[in-house]
Amino acid sequence: MDNKKRITHIVSTQKVDRIIADHQHNPGSLLTILEKVQEENKQNYLPEQSLDYIARELQLSKAHVYSVITFYSFFNLKPQGKHTITVCRGTACHTRGSKKILLFISSFLGFTKNQIEQATGPLTTEDFMFTLRTVACFGQCALAPVIDIDNKIYSHITVEQLKSTIESMRRS
Numbered sequence: 663m664d665n666k667k668r669i670t671h672i673v674s675t676q677k678v679d680r681i682i683a684d685h686q687h688n689p690g691s692l693l694t695i696l697e698k699v700q701e702e703n704k705q706n707y708l709p710e711q712s713l714d715y716i717a718r719e720l721q722l723s724k725a726h727v728y729s730v731i732t733f734y735s736f737f738n739l740k741p742q743g744k745h746t747i748t749v750c751r752g753t754a755c756h757t758r759g760s761k762k763i764l765l766f767i768s769s770f771l772g773f774t775k776n777q778i779e780q781a782t783g784p785l786t787t788e789d790f791m792f793t794l795r796t797v798a799c800f801g802q803c804a805l806a807p808v809i810d811i812d813n814k815i816y817s818h819i820t821v822e823q824l825k826s827t828i829e830s831m832r833r834s
């Protein structure tokens with residue numbers, strides 16, 4: 663894949679300043695500021711530069727800011743894809759074929775089996791079109807196998823349905 667496409671996005675300090683000014687006096691301001699800065703980022707993540715800047719402006723230690731980021735799973739430290747696919751790896755979904763689904767998506771998106779097995783977090787395609795995540799359980803076990811695509815739940819999903827869904831996302 664083309665490495666030239668791996669351009670990452672950083673929110674301008676002017677925008678971060680505005681977000682800080684809007685929220686820094688509210689309770690839980692750090693969490694809100696981090697959320698808003700991540701939302702502003704086209705690639706839905708918090709780059710190191712932004713975190714360093716926020717820590718400095720709020721007079722907090724970097725360690726404190728990073729401890730918040732790593733505590734909440736919705737914060738991302740790496741650029742995310744335009745679309746996010748989350749596969750459930752819970753027992754009910756596993757019993758009903760989630761591993762086959764995960765392997766299918768992985769190879770369809772160009773990830774190797776090793777990348778999936780050794781991944782310690784989400785994987786994003788080189789073109790930033792897709793991020794692939796797994797979750798322990800969506801709490802919808804009766805609908806297994808379950809996946810989530812861009813915050814929409816798909817139940818009793820099959821490889822065939824998934825293939826056409828991903829293909830249409832690629833075309834859009």
Ligand code: FES
Nearest residue numbers: 750752755800802
């Ligand atoms: S195991 Fe998949 S939704 Fe619970």
